[in-house]
Every structure is written in C-alpha cells, then in structure tokens.
Amino acid sequence: MQIKDLFSKKKYATIPSERPKRDIPEGLMNKCSKCGTIQYSKELDKNLKVCSSCGHHYRLSAFERIGMTLDDGRLYEYDADMESVDPLEFPGYKGKLEQQRQKNPNLREAVVTGEGTIGGHPVVVAVMSFDFFSGSMGSVVGEKITRAIEAAHEKKLPLLIFSTSGGARMQESILSLMQMAKTSAALSMFQGAGGLFISVFTDPTMGGVSASFASLGDYNLAEPGALVGFAGRIVIEQTIRQKLPDNFQTAEFNMQHGQLDLVVHRKDMKTTLGKLLDMHTVREGLSHGG
Amino acid sequence: MAGEQMLPFEKPISDLREKIATLKTLAESNGMDFSEEIARLEEKCKNMEEELYNEMTPAQKMHIARLHQRPTSLDFIQAVFTDFIELHGDRLYADDLAIVGGLAKLNGLPVTVIGHQRGKDTKDNIARFFGSPHPEGFRKALRLMQQANKFNRPIITLIDTKGAYPGNTAEERGQSEAIARNLREMAGFGVPIVCIVIGEGGSGGALALGVGNRVLMLENAIYSAISPNGAASILWKDATKADIAAEAMKITAKDLLEFEVIEDIVEEPQGGAHRDLAFTAERLKEKLWKHLAELLPMTAEQLIEDRYHKFRKIGQFQIAQTASQEAEEVTEAPEMTESAKV
Numbered sequence: 001m002q003i004k005d006l007f008s009k010k011k012y013a014t015i016p017s018e019r020p021k022r023d024i025p026e027g028l029m030n031k032c033s034k035c036g037t038i039q040y041s042k043e044l045d046k047n048l049k050v051c052s053s054c055g056h057h058y059r060l061s062a063f064e065r066i067g068m069t070l071d072d073g074r075l076y077e078y079d080a081d082m083e084s085v086d087p088l089e090f091p092g093y094k095g096k097l098e099q100q101r102q103k104n105p106n107l108r109e110a111v112v113t114g115e116g117t118i119g120g121h122p123v124v125v126a127v128m129s130f131d132f133f134s135g136s137m138g139s140v141v142g143e144k145i146t147r148a149i150e151a152a153h154e155k156k157l158p159l160l161i162f163s164t165s166g167g168a169r170m171q172e173s174i175l176s177l178m179q180m181a182k183t184s185a186a187l188s189m190f191q192g193a194g195g196l197f198i199s200v201f202t203d204p205t206m207g208g209v210s211a212s213f214a215s216l217g218d219y220n221l222a223e224p225g226a227l228v229g230f231a232g233r234i235v236i237e238q239t240i241r242q243k244l245p246d247n248f249q250t251a252e253f254n255m256q257h258g259q260l261d262l263v264v265h266r267k268d269m270k271t272t273l274g275k276l277l278d279m280h281t282v283r284e285g286l287s288h289g290g
Numbered sequence: 291m292a293g294e295q296m297l298p299f300e301k302p303i304s305d306l307r308e309k310i311a312t313l314k315t316l317a318e319s320n321g322m323d324f325s326e327e328i329a330r331l332e333e334k335c336k337n338m339e340e341e342l343y344n345e346m347t348p349a350q351k352m353h354i355a356r357l358h359q360r361p362t363s364l365d366f367i368q369a370v371f372t373d374f375i376e377l378h379g380d381r382l383y384a385d386d387l388a389i390v391g392g393l394a395k396l397n398g399l400p401v402t403v404i405g406h407q408r409g410k411d412t413k414d415n416i417a418r419f420f421g422s423p424h425p426e427g428f429r430k431a432l433r434l435m436q437q438a439n440k441f442n443r444p445i446i447t448l449i450d451t452k453g454a455y456p457g458n459t460a461e462e463r464g465q466s467e468a469i470a471r472n473l474r475e476m477a478g479f480g481v482p483i484v485c486i487v488i489g490e491g492g493s494g495g496a497l498a499l500g501v502g503n504r505v506l507m508l509e510n511a512i513y514s515a516i517s518p519n520g521a522a523s524i525l526w527k528d529a530t531k532a533d534i535a536a537e538a539m540k541i542t543a544k545d546l547l548e549f550e551v552i553e554d555i556v557e558e559p560q561g562g563a564h565r566d567l568a569f570t571a572e573r574l575k576e577k578l579w580k581h582l583a584e585l586l587p588m589t590a591e592q593l594i595e596d597r598y599h600k601f602r603k604i605g606q607f608q609i610a611q612t613a614s615q616e617a618e619e620v621t622e623a624p625e626m627t628e629s630a631k632v
C-alpha cells in the first residue's frame with residue numbers, strides 16, 4: 001500500500017502559512033520581546049517570525065509552524081475533533097477550556113497531529129501550541145501524541161514532534177501525569193521496533209513534556225534561545241538561594257551541557273529535517289564501498 | 291502516644307488523651323477512684339478516633355502522608371524483605387542517596403527493590419536531598435532495573451518523594467532526560483514491575499519509578515502531577531491554600547483507584563502507618579505478593595503488553611460534535627514520492 005492511497009481516501013487540508021488575517025489587523029507593528037526592535041508584522045512574517053535585529057525566535061502557533069515546515073503547508077490532520085473534558089470536576093476548568101478555545105479559533109487543544117511531507121519525505125507530525133493553555137499536557141495532548149506515535153509505528157513512518165509546553169495540566173492532575181508514561185511507553189514500542197523519532201524543542205518546553213516524549217528523540221533539536229528544562233527558574237532560585245545566569249536553560253546552555261544534539265535556526269529547520277529524514281531513507285541499488 | 295507528633299486536626303484527640311492521663315495521675319497520687327470517668331473518656335476517645343480517621347479529608351491524608359515519622363522506603367525494605375544488599379551509584383556521576391536500591395528476597399524470591407529515601411533527621415535529610423533525586427538518582431534506579439531485567443528478577447519500587455530535585459546542577463545534568471528515559475525503559479522491561487506509593491507521589495520524580503504492571507498505594511498516600519502547595523500558588527498565588535487544592539486535585543488512593551490509575555490499596559492502621567509499622571508492612575507484603583504471584587507466570591512479551599495497556603487506557607476526552615474545520619480549505623492530495631511506499 002502506498003501513502004498516496006491512504007491520502008486519496010481522505011480530504012487533504014491546506015494550512016494557511018500565515019496567521020489568519022483576522023487575528024492581526026493590517027499594518028500592526030510587533031515589538032521584539034528581547035531587544036525591543038519594532039518591526040512590521042509583514043516583514044516579521046517574511047522573516048519566519050525571527051527578529052531581524054537580534055535573531056529572537058518569536059513563538060509560533062501550531063498552524064504557523066506547520067505552514068513553515070511541511071511541504072506546501074499541507075497536513076492530513078488526525079483527531080482534529082478531540083477535546084478535553086473535566087474528569088476531576090476541577091473548579092474553573094470548564095470555563096478556562098472554553099476561554100482557550102475562543103482565544104484559539106483554529107485549535108481544540110494544545111497539539112495538532114497528522115501526516116505530511118518534508119522535502120518529499122512522508123512524516124507523522126505533532127506540533128504543540130503554547131497559545132493554548134500554555135501548551136499544558138492533559139488527557140487530549142497525551143492521547144493525540146500517543147495516537148500519532150502509534151500511527152507512525154503502524155505506517156512505518158518517521159515521527160517528528162515540535163514541543164512547547166509549560167508542563168502538566170494541573171486541572172487533570174494524576175491523569176495528566178500519566179500521559180507522560182503513556183506517551184513514553186508508546187515511544188518504547190515504536191523506537192524499539194526501529195522507528196525514527198526527531199524531537200524539536202521550541203520555546204518554552206518545561207516540566208512533564210520535557211520529562212517525557214520531548215526528551216526521547218533519536219535526535220533532539222531545539223530552536224535558538226528556546227527555554228528547555230524540568231523545573232522553572234523561579235523554583236530553582238528559591239531552592240538554591242542563588243541568582244541563575246541569564247542563559248540558564250536556553251537551548252544553547254542545554255547543548256553546552258550535552259543535553260541536545262543541535263540548535264537549529266528557524267530558517268534552516270526545514271532543510272535540516274529534510275536532511276535527517278533523507279539519511280534514514282533506505283536506498284536500493286546503492287553499491288557498497290568502492 | 292507520648293512523644294508522637296500530632297497534626298492540628300488530631301488536636302481534639304490529643305487534648306482528650308491528656309485529660310485522661312491527668313486523671314490517671316491524679317487518681318494515683320490522691321488515691322481517688324476516677325475509674326468510671328476514665329473509662330467513659332476512653333470510650334469517647336475511641337469513638338472520636340474512629341470518626342476522625344475513618345472520614346479523613348484529602349488534606350488530612352496529605353498531612354499524614356508527609357509526617358516526618360512516617361515509615362520510609364528503608365523501613366519497609368527492612369520490614370517486608372529479607373537479605374537486603376544495598377547497591378550504589380549510577381556509574382556515570384555519583385551515588386544519589388535520595389534513591390536507595392538493591393537486591394532482596396521477598397518470601398524467598400530474589401527481587402530488585404528501589405525506593406525514594408527521605409532522611410531520618412536534618413543531617414540525613416540534607417545528605418538525601420529530602421528524598422528529591424537528581425538525574426544520577428534516576429540513573430542509578432535505571433541501572434538497577436536493567437540489571438534486574440537481565441537476571442530476570444521482578445522489580446519492586448517504593449515511591450515517596452515531593453518530586454525531582456529543582457536545582458541548577460540537576461538541570462545541567464539532564465533532569466528531564468533522566469526521568470523521560472526511565473519512563474520509556476520501564477515500559478520495555480520483560481520482568482514483573484510492582485510499584486507502591488508509600489507516602490507522597492510527587493510529579494515526574496515519582497513517576498520515574500512508577501511505570502509498573504501494578505501500581506498500589508498505601509491508604510493514606512497521595513499521588514499527583516503537581517503538589518497541592520504548588521497548585522495553590524499557581525491558582526491562588528498562595529501556597530498556604532494547599533489544603534483547598536488537595537480537595538480539588540483528587541490525590542488520594544481512593545480517587546486513583548476510581549480513575550484506574552492504581553490497582554489496589556494497602557490498608558494502614560488507624561491514624562496512619564507510623565502508628566504501627568509492623569502492621570502496615572504485613573499488609574503491604576500480602577498485597578505485594580498477591581499481585582506479584584499473578585504476574586510471575588507471564589512471559590516477557592505478556593508483561594510488556596500488560597504494562598502498555600495499563601497506561602494506554604488512562605485519560606478522558608471526547609470527540610466534538612461539530613466536525614467542520616472552518617479555517618481549513620480542502621484541496622487535492624499532494625504528489626507523493628516513490629519513497630513514500632510503506
């Protein structure tokens with residue numbers, strides 16, 4: 001069976017590579033949170049939302065990321081209709097969920113999953129969105145990620161996850177925590193069977209997401225400046241009673257401490273992913289040695 | 291209960307006990323007969339205790355789970371197992387004393403037993419980082435579990451931590467990676483794994499020893515994604531409202547049994563495990579053996595499958611009624627390359 005056959009049965013969605021216009025009025029300016037430089041939104045979009053002055057990588061929504069990463073911005077989305085419930089009957093959770101959905105009209109939860117291609121290589125992707133509930137992982141995020149891993153396993157496709165998360169979804173407490181085990185167990189099966197998993201940390205990836213699937217890539221990449229860690233800076237500063245350096249937990253800091261394979265600029269991300277995928281493509285008819 | 295730390299909610303009982311003690315002393319010194327009054331008060335005390343301890347709130351359980359005198363992993367290892375040989379170090383960096391582990395026998399069966407270890411006093415607590423592991427602790431645990439897997443020994447873990455240590459050195463050495471790796475590797479071991487939350491099961495640092503075929507909890511133990519104190523400071527910017535958060539977060543053994551996150555609850559004596567270690571250890575041993583006995587006949591593949599399904603089914607969600615995605619326009623399938631064959 002070919003991937004093509006799989007796709008042709010289903011409708012294929014094109015994801016707008018720019019934010020829907022209704023979100024950003026024409027002509028709006030953006031101010032860089034790192035260096036304060038003011039730029040036209042249009043210019044910023046053209047620059048993949050990287051500050052032209054200091055190189056700061058702005059946070060992206062899941063669909064912006066998909067637009068920049070997948071060929072033609074095309075994604076065959078999985079489980080688009082899956083949404084959170086309130087299993088603990090936690091005070092205020094339902095209202096907060098509704099608020100998040102209204103704030104993010106394109107999203108029902110903090111992760112978008114599906115299939116697409118990068119440089120012609122088919123991949124299963126999961127892309128998280130910090131905009132939605134700080135990218136926190138509840139049952140839906142865990143389930144969608146697990147299903148994506150299982151789909152990659154079943155279809156023998158590479159798996160690519162862009163993570164960004166504040167950590168556990170407190171309002172789902174223990175069920176949230178167990179998603180760490182669920183996703184990691186699915187990776188055990190997938191990677192144990194030879195599956196390829198490329199993990200990309202984006203700003204910020206903390207707590208339960210960092211301490212589960214996001215750290216388990218065969219290759220762990222990150223965007224420049226992305227905060228990656230388990231505990232938050234404030235908690236650590238309170239514990240050790242010391243000020244931490246400015247670069248603490250940045251992608252560069254993590255790479256320097258041996259925790260990352262590579263820090264990749266956004267403009268090079270798609271090419272780098274394409275190269276990595278290409279390295280894992282089995283070529284027939286190649287002569288050995290020479 | 292002389293010398294025993296009483297929690298605020300236990301004060302009515304301790305007050306009454308004090309009154310009884312005073313009466314007894316008075317009776318002895320004055321030679322007066324208060325026996326009827328004493329008997330009446332003792333009966334009242336017993337009733338009060340039953341009422342209080344049988345209907346404990348999640349917050350009250352949380353305070354019991356965190357009691358300094360509550361038995362630790364080493365206490366249970368000594369009381370439940372025999373022939374314990376402690377093994378040290380991760381072979382990479384250090385020996386993290388926040389996690390202890392080694393070989394032991396359970397009813398004569400060699401097992402690997404690993405647990406978080408709080409300190410017995412201030413000095414011990416500092417050495418053990420109050421039971422909060424660094425990456426080297428999780429990696430020590432992993433090394434011992436890999437050893438168990440190699441020699442086909444069941445793995446028993448005892449969970450008791452506020453969470454992984456939140457320090458800069460822990461981050462530098464890959465706290466996230468160490469926890470994540472344990473989750474994935476535990477999922478893949480072909481030996482039985484039984485985990486017991488004996489005190490506080492805090493966050494990823496607890497779960498890093500928690501991917502078992504069976505997960506049990508002591509009756510007053512708690513288990514959550516974030517400590518009620520942490521939740522309170524996020525929700526209400528006030529960590530002292532931990533008791534309120536504890537009620538909302540469904541952290542008790544009973545709650546987790548209902549969510550099918552755990553398989554069984556180990557009974558504690560009235561007032562908590564610290565009142566009677568021998569009793570608690572005996573109940574723990576019974577339950578542990580019961581579950582282990584069910585797992586021992588299973589093949590490695592069956593055990594891995596069983597563990598996968600235990601965690602695979604956890605989570606609650608729904609499929610939205612409105613299926614349309616307004617923001618997306620539908621186009622034809624893209625050209626796929628030849629390499630797309632599957």
Ligand SMILES: [Zn+2]
Nearest residue numbers: 032035051054
């Ligand atoms: Zn800038």
